[in-house]
Amino acid sequence: MAGRRRVVFSSSKDLSPSDGATVFPRGNSLVSSLATGFSNVATALFATLFPEDCRLCGTPLTNISRLPVCCECLSSLSRIDGVLCSICGERLTVPYATSVEDGEAQCEMCRRAQPPYVQAAAYGSYESGLRELIHLLKYDRVRPAATVLGRMLAEAIGDLRVCFRSGPILMVPVPLHARKLRQRGFNQSELIARSALKILSAGSFQLNAHMLERQRETQSQIGLSRHQRRENMRGAFVVARSQEIVEREVLLVDDVMTTGTTVSECARVLRRAGACKVYVATVARTLKGETQNAKPQFEVEDALVMAAHG
C-alpha cells in the first residue's frame, strides 16, 4: 500500500481501510482467501469507479464519495471576506472601505452607473480550489460537484433574502446557447440552482430554466474593453415567456460572475420585459485584488507598456 490508504465497501458509514483486519475467521483458508479476493475486488472496483486521487490537490481519496474531492479541499473553499460593494459585491479597497457606513458602500463602477440589478451576491472568490471545482463540473462534467456548488449558491442567496419583498421569487439560471448545451449536455447554472433549491425553502422560489434564451453565441470576453463587452452581449438574450415575468421579482443565478457584463445584460433584458426587480446570485465572482495577485504577469506587462509609452 506504501502510504496509500484505500477503503473497501461497507454497509456501515464508518469505512475502514482495506489493509485493516479481515472480518472472516482465521484458520479457514477457503473463506480467508475468498475474503482476500473480495477485498481485492472491492478495492479494484473502488479504484475503477472512483478516481483514486483528489481532483483538486492530488491526495489519494480515503472516502467513498461521488465527488472526487477530498474533505480538506472542500473545507478550504471559504466565503469572500472584507468590505464589499453593496450592489455588485466587488471587494472594496482603501479609501472606499474606510468610508463605509451601515454596509451601504458602493464601488466606483456602481457609483458611476447603477447596474440593472438590485444586488449581486457570490459565495466565494473565483480562484484556486473553487475555480477548479467549477471547472470539474463544467469541463470535466463531474455532475456531483453541483451539489456542493448548490450549497454555496444557497448561502449566497441567503445574503440577498433580506431584500426580497414578496414570494415566490422567480429563479432564472443564465442560459447556454443551444449548441453549447448540446455539447456539454447540461447547463451548469441550472444544475447548481436545482441543488440550491433542495436546501432553500421550496415555496419561496420558483425555478424557470426556460425564461431566458441565449439566441446568439458570444465571443470570449477576454481582452475586451467594458464598452466592447457590452456590445458583444447586446442581443444575446431574449425573454421567452414575457407574460410570466411582469411585476415579478427575479433571482438570476449563474456559476461565475466575472466582469458582470453577462448578468447585467440578462438583468437588463428581464427588466425590460417587465420584471420589477432583479437580484443576482453566483457561486463565485472574480475580485479585483485577487485577479492582480493571481496574474502578476499583467502587472509586468502593464509596466512594460507604460515604459514603452514613456
Ligand SMILES: [Zn+2]
Ligand atoms: Zn484535495
Ligand SMILES: [Zn+2]
Ligand atoms: Zn459595485
